[in-house]
Amino acid sequence: MIAHLNDGKLWDGTSFEEVWFIKTYRNVATLRRVLEKGSHEANVFAEIPDDGIEQSKLMKLPNAKIGFSKAMSAGWIQVDKSCVPPLVKKKVPEIVDTVQEHMNQIIKGDILNISDKDKQEYKKRKLIQEVVVKSFNLTKGPDFSLTLTKLETDLTSDMLLAGSWKKLKFKDYNFEALGAPLESGYLHPLVKVRSEFRQIFLEMGFSEMPTNNYVENSFWNFDALFQPQQHPARDAHDTFFISDPKVSNKFPMDYLERVKKVHSKGGYGSQGYGYDWKIEEAQKNLLRTHTTAVSARMLFKLAQQKEFKPIKLFSIDKVFRNETLDATHLAEFHQVEGLIADYNLTLGDLIGVFAEFFKKLGITQLEFKPAYNPYTEPSMEIFCFHPGLGKWIEIGNSGVFRPEMLLPMGLPEDVCVIAWGLSLERPTMIKYGFNNIRDLIGPKVDLAMIQRSPICRLNK
Ligand code: PHE
Numbered sequence: 049m050i051a052h053l054n055d056g057k058l059w060d061g062t063s064f065e066e067v068w069f070i071k072t073y074r075n076v077a078t079l080r081r082v083l084e085k086g087s088h089e090a091n092v093f094a095e096i097p098d099d100g101i102e103q104s105k106l107m108k109l110p111n112a113k114i115g116f117s118k119a120m121s122a123g124w125i126q127v128d129k130s131c132v133p134p135l136v137k138k139k140v141p142e143i144v145d146t147v148q149e150h151m152n153q154i155i156k157g158d159i160l161n162i163s164d165k166d167k168q169e170y171k172k173r174k175l176i177q178e179v180v181v182k183s184f185n186l187t188k189g190p191d192f193s194l195t196l197t198k199l200e201t202d203l204t205s206d207m208l209l210a211g212s213w214k215k216l217k218f219k220d221y222n223f224e225a226l227g228a229p230l231e232s233g234y235l236h237p238l239v240k241v242r243s244e245f246r247q248i249f250l251e252m253g254f255s256e257m258p259t260n261n262y263v264e265n266s267f268w269n270f271d272a273l274f275q276p277q278q279h280p281a282r283d284a285h286d287t288f289f290i291s292d293p294k295v296s297n298k299f300p301m302d303y304l305e306r307v308k309k310v311h312s313k314g315g316y317g318s319q320g321y322g323y324d325w326k327i328e329e330a331q332k333n334l335l336r337t338h339t340t341a342v343s344a345r346m347l348f349k350l351a352q353q354k355e356f357k358p359i360k361l362f363s364i365d366k367v368f369r370n371e372t373l374d375a376t377h378l379a380e381f382h383q384v385e386g387l388i389a390d391y392n393l394t395l396g397d398l399i400g401v402f403a404e405f406f407k408k409l410g411i412t413q414l415e416f417k418p419a420y421n422p423y424t425e426p427s428m429e430i431f432c433f434h435p436g437l438g439k440w441i442e443i444g445n446s447g448v449f450r451p452e453m454l455l456p457m458g459l460p461e462d463v464c465v466i467a468w469g470l471s472l473e474r475p476t477m478i479k480y481g482f483n484n485i486r487d488l489i490g491p492k493v494d495l496a497m498i499q500r501s502p503i504c505r506l507n508k
Contacts, residue, residue: 063187078175079151087147088115093124093138100128100135114173151175229499237488238382240504241476242364245384248408248506249362254386257342259365264341265296267330271307272344273423274452276321277329281337288368288379290333297331303348304330306456316455335368339385340423343467344453350389351458358390364472375484382472387449393464395426398446401466406432409475410507411443419445423453430468434478441478444470479504 057063085091092115095106106112116136119125126139147170150162154176159167170176199219200207207213246256270282281287304327306315314320336342342363350359363385371377388401399416406414413433421427424447431440446468454465473485480501482488487497 057189063189078173079155082148082151082175083155086145087118088112089118089122089124090115090143090145090148092116092119093143096125096136096138098138100131100137102133103127103136104133106136147175234499234501236498237480237501237504238472238476240501241479241506242382242472244504244506245364245472246362248405249386251408252360252404254360254362257339257346257361257363257385259339259342259363261342262335262366262368263290263333264336265330266332266334267296267299267304267307268344269334269336269338269341271311271325271330272348272453272457273340274310274450275422276311276323277325278323279422282329284370286370287337288335288370290335293333295328295331296333299330300348303456303458310452310456316451318450318452320452337369338367338469339363339365339383340467340469343385343387347387347389347449347454347459347465348457351454356389356460356463358388360386360388362386373486375486378473378485378489381485384444384470384472385467386469387465387467389459389463389465391460391462391464393448393466395428395448395466398428398448398466398468402430402446402468406430408507415440419447421445421447423450424448424467425450430470437478441474443474444468475506479506 055063082088086094088111091109092106092112095101095109103116106116109115116125122143124138124140124143126137128135128137150166150170153159153161162170167176167178171178197217200216201219203213203218207216249256266282270279271277275281307330308325308327309315309320310318311321312323312325314322342365343361346361350356364382366380367383368380371379373379386401386405388397390397399414402414406412411432411434415431415433416428417431419427419429427445427447429442430444430446432443433439434441446466449465449467451461454463455461459465473488477483477485477488480488486492487494
């Protein structure tokens with residue numbers, strides 16, 4: 049039997065046909081017996097004399113058991129129970145040994161006339177077995193050749209001038225092929241996530257703050273933010289102080305005086321901290337520990353304008369902290385900072401802005417936890433439910449800037465400023481699946497990772 053499976057063409061046009069031959073093979077020893085001496089049932093039939101034979105005698109023949117039952121079911125023989133002992137007698141005068149005939153045909157390879165039912169039967173009787181032989185029919189195609197010619201990949205001006213292009217064989221274009229990697233710089237995942245954040249802020253009507261000063265002084269980084277001079281964050285363990293130049297000397301002096309006063313004596317309805325505020329402490333240069341230092345500078349500038357105009361500002365840039373390095377902390381990282389200055393803003397506005405801001409990041413489940421910052425009251429830590437990680441994670445810190453911070457700047461009393469800050473590394477690690485921040489930035493970064501990392505769409 050032949051089963052046709054597959055047709056195809058090879059590169060040179062050779063066509064092929066995959067065929068299975070199901071060959072019927074003989075089971076040699078048994079088959080030879082049947083061929084020479086007839087089938088088992090024919091042997092049984094031949095052994096029976098016209099007046100019958102006792103079954104026990106008949107059963108002494110080789111393969112008598114199967115022969116007897118086959119002869120019975122073929123209706124060739126019968127058992128006469130009226131005799132004692134009962135005799136096996138012929139029921140028909142003569143028989144045709146079809147089994148033997150079929151076996152004769154099979155050894156000649158002629159199996160077409162044998163029904164599937166019979167084949168099954170012969171298989172069961174172990175007269176035949178079937179073996180599948182797979183083979184291919186190959187026919188030479190139009191481009192058949194015993195040598196491989198290298199196909200041309202480019203059409204050159206020389207070919208055109210010499211006319212050789214007419215005879216040359218050209219390689220087909222492979223439209224499935226991926227493009228060759230570009231020999232260019234690649235954007236780091238942090239840069240990609242940053243441009244997404246920037247896009248969200250711009251869509252929401254925010255303007256970007258200038259953050260091009262990594263070196264800041266303690267006055268703008270801490271004092272302007274109503275952070276007392278004894279605050280532990282102002283320790284060298286938490287902050288990188290600059291040794292050269294060690295101090296800043298240029299300050300808006302009347303504002304500085306108001307800051308000094310609110311720290312030491314209070315004012316604007318606040319009792320202050322009641323300590324001896326020193327300009328020497330405020331003068332110390334440092335690497336900014338947060339971009340809220342930039343926010344402070346911007347708000348001060350805003351307060352100097354003749355007329356207050358509501359404003360929305362953001363920044364995404366580097367900050368520096370003297371941290372113990374581990375899988376999630378680096379001494380330098382990026383902050384995403386946003387603030388809105390307007391009349392009579394409330395905590396409700398802050399929460400409302402978050403709902404919109406985080407929705408654009410694809411985050412809809414938010415929770416808040418009361419927190420403490422020297423410069424905000426109330427303050428809230430922001431938690432979001434991360435469906436991928438299946439848990440609540442802290443993503444930011446926020447609050448309403450204190451009057452002790454805003455009023456010395458000269459902002460109107462009914463102006464409120466709501467603000468928040470996030471790290472850029474955290475969402476980047478989640479988005480790109482990094483567990484260790486050192487795989488993302490630092491000397492151990494795999495540059496191939498930067499080349500491979502896909503574009504970022506935060507809300508997808
Ligand atoms: N500056 C805070 C930080 O470094 C973030 C923050 C910004 C908090 C603005 C409140 C308001 O974590």
